[in-house]
Amino acid sequence: MKYFIVGFMGCGKTTWSRKLAAKWGYEFIDLDHVLEAKAGMSIAEYFSSFGEDAFRQLESQVLKETEYAENTVVSTGGGLPCFFDNMDWMNANGKTLYIKLSPKTLAGRLENSKTVRPVLQGKKGDELVEFITGKLAERESFYLKASNIVEGIDMSVEKLEEALGVSG
Numbered sequence: 001m002k003y004f005i006v007g008f009m010g011c012g013k014t015t016w017s018r019k020l021a022a023k024w025g026y027e028f029i030d031l032d033h034v035l036e037a038k039a040g041m042s043i044a045e046y047f048s049s050f051g052e053d054a055f056r057q058l059e060s061q062v063l064k065e066t067e068y069a070e071n072t073v074v075s076t077g078g079g080l081p082c083f084f085d086n087m088d089w090m091n092a093n094g095k096t097l098y099i100k101l102s103p104k105t106l107a108g109r110l111e112n113s114k115t116v117r118p119v120l121q122g123k124k125g126d127e128l129v130e131f132i133t134g135k136l137a138e139r140e141s142f143y144l145k146a147s148n149i150v151e152g153i154d155m156s157v158e159k160l161e162e163a164l165g166v167s168g
């Protein structure tokens, strides 16, 4: 089975996909990393060289053209489910799990993270919380199409397994 983990930037997709795959002995793939390898540059560099529209095209292509092993946990980009038919494609090709977190918690994590996320354009504090609140409102209808949903607070592999209906 393929599991596609979705949710806003900073919700823990990369962290928890990796842990789940390690516990289950599944392959782990992070589509942001696959895109960076294919483009030969970081996402931040790709955005500044080619812009967001080109990034979204490439992101969708990477999602659909990557060869996944039979049993894989896939961490997706935070915006990926919200463009083209990507969310429907993931639902047709595996199970999807939305890691749900509040804007405040997301903002706290993103402020402390070293990864450069071009969509955030260096925002901090209240401005960051407001930005995330607006962006999440735009995006959540896509995330909520996921077959499974988990609250991202107090996360553990066992909590993920329970949300996916898999006994560990």
Ligand SMILES: Nc1ncnc2c1ncn2[C@@H]1O[C@H](COP(=O)(O)OP(=O)(O)OP(=O)(O)O)[C@@H](O)[C@H]1O
Pocket: 007, 008, 009, 010, 011, 012, 013, 014, 015, 016, 032, 075, 076, 077, 078, 109, 110, 112, 113, 117, 152, 153, 154, 155
């Ligand atoms: N349950 C948790 N509690 C506290 N911090 C966490 C938790 N899960 C992840 N983090 C931290 O939050 C930050 C973002 O996590 P991660 O990179 O896994 O998010 P992401 O969803 O993959 O983000 P992006 O969409 O930008 O790739 C990291 O610094 C990570 O260590």
Ligand SMILES: O=C(O)C1=C[C@@H](O)[C@@H](O)[C@H](O)C1
Pocket: 008, 009, 032, 043, 076, 077, 078, 079, 080, 116, 117, 118, 119
């Ligand atoms: O939420 C987004 O739009 C993004 C999230 C990251 O995972 C990367 O895919 C990129 O920084 C864009």
Ligand SMILES: [Mg+2]
Pocket: 013, 014, 015, 030, 032, 075, 076
């Ligand atoms: Mg990630």
